[in-house]
Amino acid sequence: MSKKNKYIADENRYEKMNYRRTGNSGLLLPELSLGLWHNFGENDDFKNARNLLKCAFDNGITHFDLANNYGPPAGSAEKNFGKIVKKDFKSYRDELIISSKAGYGMWPGPYGDWGSKKFLVASLDQSLQRMGLDYVDIFYHHRPDENTPLEETMGALDLIVKQGKALYVGLSNYRPERAAEAFKILKDLGTPCLIHQPRYSLFDRWIEDGLLDLLGNSGVGAICFSPLAQGMLTNKYINGLPKDSRAVKESPFLNTQTVLEMLPKIKALNEIAEQRNQNLAQMAISWILKDDRITSVLIGASKTSQILDSVKAIENTTFSDEELANINAVL
Ligand SMILES: NC(=O)c1ccc[n+]([C@@H]2O[C@H](COP(=O)([O-])OP(=O)(O)OC[C@H]3O[C@@H](n4cnc5c(N)ncnc54)[C@H](OP(=O)(O)O)[C@@H]3O)[C@@H](O)[C@H]2O)c1
Numbered sequence: 001m002s003k004k005n006k007y008i009a010d011e012n013r014y015e016k017m018n019y020r021r022t023g024n025s026g027l028l029l030p031e032l033s034l035g036l037w038h039n040f041g042e043n044d045d046f047k048n049a050r051n052l053l054k055c056a057f058d059n060g061i062t063h064f065d066l067a068n069n070y071g072p073p074a075g076s077a078e079k080n081f082g083k084i085v086k087k088d089f090k091s092y093r094d095e096l097i098i099s100s101k102a103g104y105g106m107w108p109g110p111y112g113d114w115g116s117k118k119f120l121v122a123s124l125d126q127s128l129q130r131m132g133l134d135y136v137d138i139f140y141h142h143r144p145d146e147n148t149p150l151e152e153t154m155g156a157l158d159l160i161v162k163q164g165k166a167l168y169v170g171l172s173n174y175r176p177e178r179a180a181e182a183f184k185i186l187k188d189l190g191t192p193c194l195i196h197q198p199r200y201s202l203f204d205r206w207i208e209d210g211l212l213d214l215l216g217n218s219g220v221g222a223i224c225f226s227p228l229a230q231g232m233l234t235n236k237y238i239n240g241l242p243k244d245s246r247a248v249k250e251s252p253f254l255n256t257q258t259v260l261e262m263l264p265k266i267k268a269l270n271e272i273a274e275q276r277n278q279n280l281a282q283m284a285i286s287w288i289l290k291d292d293r294i295t296s297v298l299i300g301a302s303k304t305s306q307i308l309d310s311v312k313a314i315e316n317t318t319f320s321d322e323e324l325a326n327i328n329a330v331l
Contacts (some may be wrong), residue, residue: 007088010058017060017229018314022295024219025194027168027171029097029296031289031314033063033223036253038246039302040077047203048303052086057092059311065223065298066131067101067124067142074106078130086132096137100127101172103142114273115145117156124165139166143173154182160190176210184219193220195295200224202269202284202331203262204235212293221295224288228299228310230254232262233284235270244302256273268330272323278316281306285313287327 010016019028040049053064062305063134070077078100089096102123105113112119124139139160141153157169171182178198187194196215198207201224215222228234230253231246237259241248247259266280273283288297301307319327 005242007054009092013058013060013114015060016311017062020292022221022293023196023215025168025192025219025221026098027194029063029221030061030225031296032060032061032285032311033065033097033296033298033308035065035225035298035300036077036081037067038251038300040080041071042073042076042080046080046083049080050088051304052307053081053084054088055307056301057089057096059307061307061311062095063097063099063296065099066127067085067104067140068106068127068286069142071103075126075130078127082131082133090247093133097138098131098133099138099140099170100124100131100136101140101142102127103140103145104173115141115148115153115156116151117159120153120156124160128165135164136166138168138170138194140170140172141170141174144171144175144178150178151179151185154185154189157186158191161191168257170197172197172225173199173246176214179211180214180218183220188272193218195221195223197223197225197298199226200288200294201228201229202287202327203265205300205331212291216293222293223296224294224300226300227288227297228281228284229262230300232259232266233269234281236278237263238267238270246302265330269327272330274328276316276319276323278313279309281310282313282316285310286317289314290315290319 017030019030022029066078066081100118106123145153160166161169171179171193174182183193198211200207234241235244241256247254247256270280273280276283285297288294299310
């Protein structure tokens with residue numbers, strides 16, 4: 001690449017973001033992190049993907065979250081990310097926290113899914129190769145597996161750290177009881193669980209029923225995915241269904257019917273956000289960040305303007321009792 005096109009990160013980036021300690025660990029994460037589940041696959045616009053990562057980093061977002069199966073097709077987000085790291089982020093590797101995961105189906109046969117040691121170790125090797133990295137900062141077991149002894153899955157995470165292929169480990173989508181067992185096994189192995197990655201938003205509050213307390217009491221961090229309910233908790237659907245939105249594009253994860261059903265609540269929440277001088281996306285993120293047991297909010301974005309919009313959420317993360325009561329009344 002010619003010197004003219006070389007990416008140089010904004011020198012003021014660290015002034016634009018707040019960083020929170022991840023549980024009891026030594027690791028600080030940005031209040032907002034960027035996930036590569038959508039918009040980084042084979043059929044997505046590579047230039048846009050590149051701009052999204054640069055925009056995030058320029059705004060102090062030092063954490064990029066991936067998984068073996070992000071794409072589509074599975075693996076392509078890691079491949080594209082690897083290309084972008086090579087082009088733009090090589091000299092910034094030590095300023096980045098990069099995560100990946102395994103737990104969902106990746107290749108045919110009995111060793112390409114769930115939670116065996118065989119799957120986790122092989123999958124991370126493949127992820128590292130796709131991304132062109134020597135190690136990831138955080139490696140997650142992506143979902144619980146009732147048919148594999150927890151000792152084996154946690155043993156695989158411990159092995160991966162001891163092999164130097166990940167610095168820290170995390171769990172995703174684990175319910176509190178199984179998470180507590182896993183934390184104990186990991187602690188005994190000498191590889192404490194750094195962080196848990198659950199879904200959490202105004203529209204999905206399951207972690208308030210035990211998981212958040214467990215994480216707070218165990219000194220384990222929390223990074224919440226789909227904080228905007230995949231775009232529903234923004235003002236984008238209020239005046240119709242934009243053609244380039246996730247609900248209208250062919251996503252198996254969000255459909256227009258769900259959006260239409262939620263619309264009355266979306267509109268009512270938008271009014272509360274406006275009274276706080278925020279837009280709905282900003283309020284939805286702030287609402288999660290009001291709890292100091294949360295380490296980071298893991299957003300997705302299809303446009304750089306969305307990242308610029310969402311980062312403003314960190315400017316106001318306190319809520320009055322009246323605002324919280326009004327929000328709860330809508331929900
Ligand atoms: N561990 C797991 O099992 C798991 C599962 C799911 C996700 N995740 C992680 O969490 C990350 C985020 O998930 P997500 O993409 O569902 O998060 P999200 O933040 O709830 O939704 C992102 C979508 O919301 C819209 N959006 C974002 N900011 C906006 C703004 N300021 N104004 C208007 N619209 C805005 C965009 O939709 P349009 O595309 O319509 O523009 C964007 O693609 C993933 O990338 C992944 O890393 C983990």
